[in-house]
Amino acid sequence: MPVPKAVRGLSRRLTRYGDEAFARFLREAFLESTGLSRESFDRPVVGIASTASDFNPCHATAPGLIDAIRRGVTMAGGLPFTFPTISLHESFAYPSSLILRNLLAMDTEEMLRALPVDAVVLVGGCDKTIPAQIMGATSADVPALVAPVGPMLAGHDEGERLGACTDCRRLWALRRAGDIDDARLGRARGRLMPTHGTCMVMGTASTMACLAEVLGFVLPGGASIPAVHSERLRFAEATGRRAVEMATTDAPTAAALITAGSVSNAVIVLQALGGSTNAVIHLAAMAGRAGIRLDLDAIDRAGRTTPVLADLKPIGQGFMEDFHHAGALPALLRRLRSSLDLSAKAADGRRLGEVIETWPAWTDERVIRPTDDPVAPGEALAVLRGSLAPDGAILKRAAASGPLLQHEGTALVFEGLDDLAARIDEPSLPVTPDTVLILRGAGPIGAGMPEAGSIPIPAKLARAGVKDMVRISDARMSGTAYGTVILHVSPEAAAGGPLALVRDGDRIRLDTAGRRLDLLVDDAELTRRREVWRPPPVPARGYARLHAMHVEQAHRGCDLDFLVGDGSRESRD
Ligand code: FES
Secondary structure: OOOOOOOOHHHOOOOOOOOHHHHHHHHHHHHHOOOOOHHHOOOOEEEEEEOOOOOOHHHOOHHHHHHHHHHHHHHOOOEEEEEEOOOOOOOOOOOOHHHHHHHHHHHHHHHHHHOOOOEEEEEEOOOOHHHHHHHHHHHHOOOEEEEEOOEOOOEEEOOEEEOOOHHHHHHHHHHHOOOOOHHHHHHHHOOOOOOOOEOOOOOHHHHHHHHHHHHOOOOOOOOOOOOOOHHHHHHHHHHHHHHHHHHHOOOOOHHHHOOHHHHHHHHHHHHHHOOOOHHHHHHHHHHHHOOOOOOHHHHHHHHHHOOEOEOEOOOOOEOHHHHHHOOHHHHHHHHOHHHOOOOOEOOOOOEHHHHHHHOOOOOOOOOEOOOOOOOEOOOOEEEEEEOOEEEEEEEEHHHOOHHHOEEEEEEEEEEHHHHHHHHOOOOOOOOOOOOEEEEEOOOHHHHOOOOOOOOOOOHHHHOOOOOOOOEEEOOOOOOOOOOOEEEOOOOOHHHOOHHHHOOOOOEEEEEOOOOEEEEOOOHHHHHHHHHHOOOOOOOOOHHHHHHHHHEOOHHHOOOEHHHOOOOOOOOOO
8 A cells, every 4th residue: 555655754554453543652662662762753764674694695794784774874864774584695595596586576575565664775785685675675666775785805716816606617617627626626615705795706696786776776886895895884874874865855766766768778787797697587577567578689789789898707807896996887887878878867866977977087997998999899698589499598698609609509408407417427428519408497487497507518528628518498597607508598498488399319500690599390390299298297385386377487587477567557468
């Protein structure tokens, strides 16, 4: 139920007893029980959504960050209330954190609908948390800011700078190939993540923090401040102060920030960052909550005209601390200004154009490249379509091997993750470097779309020096990963997409230049195969059942169908 604008602070959303005066009296009595004096009861209320959890190492600094936000709120005359939501970490979410993203979004939305908040600060960072929080705040339609926990500092080992998880994957692949031993891998493990914070390459967490800044949820320059720098705490304090300002003025709500212009800006920035493929799903889901349909072809078009300018792993060499010291996101936006909607709102209340105008001019061109000297010659992300992916598939083109971008090969099919784990390293696996590895049953319905699309190179080929192969799946991959990996094939196999019909030995053609992905099998044969295809069983109970019955396909953002749109700006066709 919408709350009248005149009703603010603790008088918002009074519990329904049929007696509002009693409800407010009771609320105040409980607050006095905490030691809070009644002088503060008429202040604007700022909620602080905490995703601190012992199961989320990336958010280990969240409590300190929240203290700083509370300090900022109090300094500005507001009343801060911290409240918990579920927290998602990539390594502590079975079977996949993406399933739970929608649960965190629902948790956030429902708490924001239930609690008396005039504005909210969302404290997140690890991959799914920021998109989930923005999805929830957008549906609840409250003024919202995001305080990312910030990235880790880079690691150092044996003369190399290391980053999670690009180098976790690289070193693991070297171990599989027999190029390093367990002792070397063990030494590196303790240095891959030397501080608290989110993964410090341009993986999903960094990408989503930057996109949240472009969309107007993060104060300018805040996405990249390292988690352990004092600047991060000062940023948090400023975020608390700004939240009070938003609570007491006509600041735009979360839904009002997500416009066609701001989403288009986010797409351009995603390409210029060489950002995570996961961002395509999250951006579609966040836009969907505001009633905006993300067009995959618009992402592809943006890629063709937007060079990769951020020299960060996994496409480039640097880390988020380098990006921050190089000038941070507004310096990158300045490079892209001719393509951006400069009238979009920034989190500090100004227009994006004003932020760019006043941002310090100094930029380290080694990290934030000029447009005529990009990091990669082509676009970061490409969208493929064809008989194998009628509704689209995503390729991180800039992280793929050039010679494999145009490729035709024979399919070798894995039926889900258990089959993959059981057979990938079999000495008798019928595989050559030209084989196209297929993983299916790993899409949103089939398995919650885990980050399994970066299928390991079969051990016998890895030991022979093969570093990359064409790999195709309905799964996702970590934003920190790389290779000629085609992801998010839609519709997925569990929904009866053509991927379900592929058999070992079929020919598959990847034509990246033509943006095609085709299964070279005639229609009559595919019809015969479809007649014997059966969908997988739906989970029997709980959230897994709700998810499997209602999750949308990857090209729509994997949201639950009944949560898309805000009810007033209908987005579905
Ligand atoms: Fe949390 Fe990478 S696992 S950001």
